[in-house]
Amino acid sequence: MEGIERLKNYPDVTFIEAISFDKLKESMVSDFEKRYRELTGNTMTLAAADPYRLILYACAVAIYQGYQYTDKAGKMGLLKYSTGDFLDNLAALKGITRNEAVPSRTTMRFTLSAVQSRKAVIPKGTRLKGQELYFETVEEGEIPAGELTTDVPTVCQTAGAIGNGYREGDITTLVDPLPFNAKVSNVEITDGGADREEDTDLAERIYLAPSKYSTAGPEPAYEYWVKTYSSAVDECRVITESPGEVDIYIMVDGKLPTESFIKELTEKLKNGEQRPLTDHVVVKAPETVKYEIDFTYYIRSSDRDMVDTIQKAVKNACNNFIAWQNKIGKDITPSQLISEIMQAGVQSVEIKKPSYIEISDSQIGITSEPVITYGGLRDG
Known part of the structure; x- marks a missing residue:
């Protein structure tokens, strides 16, 4: 999210x-003492337990809350800080709406138990079950006479990322009966499901929005x-080699995206309103570069009472590195892991x-299960 990173660099x-709240309280006390002197000619210093000081402190709570509302109201009009309905x-000023939750997708293969003399039709909306979730076909499928199989695009009936991650062959239960015997199985991992767009993602698109008006096909527009x-x-990396x-x-x-997700996104980008008519757009999965993680770490002898806590922190640190490294075109950088x-x-x-x-711009580093070894205690 390069746009969000740029926003962080803008002045606060x-x-x-x-x-601060403390500064407001002291300012109110100081103003009270000053005004009292102006009106009476006498000096009054409010002690810590003076009833007037306590009253001023109580008022400061409500006033400072008003300050906070004022500050929030101003910041909600700035992309760097805006959240929720304000965002x-x-x-809306850019003609953008938040993406609602979308269901995951996959391709289901229907296989007849025997060749038939006439075509077998799988109706649109035929339901299938994978563990706790139901899926349904989004178009009518047809197995021609003399053939055994056909593949049909399918979506999860429950929108959101919850439908992602079913591996090939995980969805095998046919819910709606067909007038012929057939086995079913997903031939792709389910993916593409997304929960309602989060604030950070929406802010990123708002930041990129001015690019969409260009007809020259700049990288931010495609992104x-x-x-x-x-x-x-x-992750999205746009490369123009010619x-x-x-x-x-x-x-x-x-x-990595599935073939069906790539196909659907490619069709979307063929829309002439979203790309120059002369551009030939190809959506691809990045080439994977395998790397391994293997390290040994030591804990200070003086921290022996915190060994369990530090071991958990090391595992989290390794996961943070993997997430940081999981970017298209980012070189494998062991110094970041050390840090x-x-x-x-x-x-x-x-x-x-x-x-x-x-790593080249069209590659991404993918690691296997890390090997993390605790070497024991060390002085120093």
Whole structure:
């Protein structure tokens, strides 16, 4: 999310001059004492337990709450801070609406028990079950006479990311009976499902929105339309190696996209309103570069009472590195892994793998299960 990262670099602003609650209280006490002196000619100093001071403190609570509302009201009009319904209204200024939850998709293969003399029809809306969720076909399928199988696009009946992750062959129960015997099985992992678009994703699209008005096909414009298609797309890299040729590499929920997702997104981008008519757009999964993680870490002897806590922190640090590294075109950088682990509170770490690996713009590093070894206590 390069747009969001850029927003973080913009100056912080405050609509209440960054006044703190303590500063407000002391200011009210000071103003009271000053005004009392102006009106009476006498000096009054409010002690810590003086009833007038306590009254002023009580008033300060309500006044400061008003300050906070004022500050929030101002910040909700700025993309850097805006959230929720305020962000939706900012989006409306750009003609953008928040993406609602969408169901996951897959391809179901229907296989006859025997060849038939006439075509076998699978009605649109035929339901299938995978563990706790139901799926349904989105178009009519047909097995021609003399053949045994056909593939039919299918969606989950429950919108959201909950339908993602069914592996090939996990969906095998036919709910609606057919007038012929057939086995069913998904031939792709289910993916593409996304929950209602989160604030960070919507803010990213608002930031990219001005690019959508261009007819020249700039990278941010393609990125905008890809992320508008589905908020499940968390990685998008646009590469143009020759005029008119546009390759778009994507990741979906941190995983490689399925063929059906690529096909549907490609069809969406063929819309002449979303790309220059002369552009040839190809959506692809990035090439994977395998790397391994293998390291040994040590904990200070003085921290022996925190071993369990630090061990958990090391595992979290490793996961943070994997998430940080899981970006298209990002080089495999072991120094980042060292930094994450050291912040977990270890005494030292010895990295066996990975070594530095250069990654091209069309590649992504994918790791296997990390090997994490606790080497024991060390002084120092």
